[in-house]
């Protein structure tokens with residue numbers, strides 16, 4: 033049986049993910065593995081169509097395709113996204129149609145679900161018979177249960193290939209942007225007066241043409257303030273994140289000042305009060321150009337850089353068929369500490385509906401700035417920060433020394449349960465008291481009232497004037 037492995041790490045063979053592939057090679061000697069590294073060799077693939085064609089030829093000759101990738105910032109790395117874009121651009125999708133496919137990733141389980149959904153949706157769009165996903169924690173190979181699970185996954189994949197994997201969809205087909213009308217810059221505005229916020233607004237975009245430009249213009253022309261637009265196509269970007277972890281100790285990127293990326297973050301995004309991502313959806317995710325900029329932001333490692341900022345997303349394309357993208361974007365903004373005011377796409381409705389959605393978004397932002405309103409994070413942000421907190425406190429503190437320092441200094445470790453011993457003791461004590469049968473019976477009967485006790489005090493004190501209590505720590509809302 034011939035298996036092609038499409039490696040998705042910018043580190044190529046020297047990647048953690050490839051160790052899992054090596055293990056499979058040892059355990060399944062009857063399978064002939066052909067391992068390609070499109071993410072590692074992305075420049076070659078772009079520059080020389082023959083190298084790209086070699087991979088496509090190997091796909092067409094294989095009995096099965098294994099997408100094997102690490103998680104890089106809520107998804108696969110920008111280089112892998114670019115490879116997937118090239119499959120479209122070079123019309124090479126035919127080689128994938130009908131092939132059984134499976135996905136193997138390594139990560140720390142932070143948005144691994146969005147990356148797997150993305151890869152599955154791409155496989156379905158290519159007409160592949162998607163069999164299974166295996167999301168390994170990067171250390172799983174060191175544990176017997178992890179090795180057994182990996183073998184189980186591959187057994188399942190082999191069995192499906194041998195017995196005919198069906199081609200089925202769980203994601204709706206992609207909407208096609210060209211079917212929809214572009215926003216209409218001339219339509220009546222909901223904002224009769226330009227909004228004046230006195231705040232700094234920065235838009236980072238992968239395009240200043242066509243439909244996205246119209247959306248950006250509508251958004252920015254509503255404000256009287258200066259809106260800075262960073263066009264990534266004009267920025268010097270030497271390459272995508274290489275995953276080298278040079279940034280681990282002191283948040284210094286190995287690319288340094290060889291290009292404009294780090295300075296753009298420091299000079300244009302850090303000081304902004306409002307940060308807008310404007311991007312083109314290509315193959316179910318935002319473009320690999322935007323992804324390379326987002327991935328390069330990893331020099332902040334796990335320290336939130338959108339703390340307290342109002343954030344918005346403008347997209348050219350369809351998000352309704354892309355739940356993974358919506359979750360990925362929401363989770364990205366939330367765990368970075370930003371307040372996501374909304375996502376408007378060129379397909380949010382007909383032309384005037386898109387305009388109305390954009391106007392409504394700008395009003396929401398202006399109001400949020402005025403009232404200092406920051407939305408609490410959902411599970412996506414709250415769960416995310418807890419994964420980082422726990423891992424940085426322990427195993428990741430060795431590589432990410434900068435994060436360890438930051439988390440200590442900024443009280444993030446204080447939310448670890450054992451860091452508040454008095455509080456913990458109080459809960460144990462209340463637990464003990466309420467476990468006495470007569471008290472417990474009373475509590476159970478009056479559970480609703482018992483739960484509302486702390487709220488009653490707050491409501492009693494509430495007045496119609498705004499609550500001006502100082503918010504010291506936004507994460508305490510989470």
Ligand SMILES: Cc1cc2nc3c(=O)[nH]c(=O)nc-3n(C[C@H](O)[C@H](O)[C@H](O)COP(=O)(O)O)c2cc1C
Pocket residue numbers: 041042043046047048049050101102103104105106107138139140141142143144170273275276277327330
């Ligand atoms: C730039 C960068 C971004 C990462 N982003 C994520 C992430 O969003 N979610 C996650 O669970 N792990 C993330 N990780 C951890 C990697 O997925 C994990 O270490 C993986 O095993 C690396 O595999 P590789 O050596 O094959 O590249 C990231 C690592 C790097 C270097």
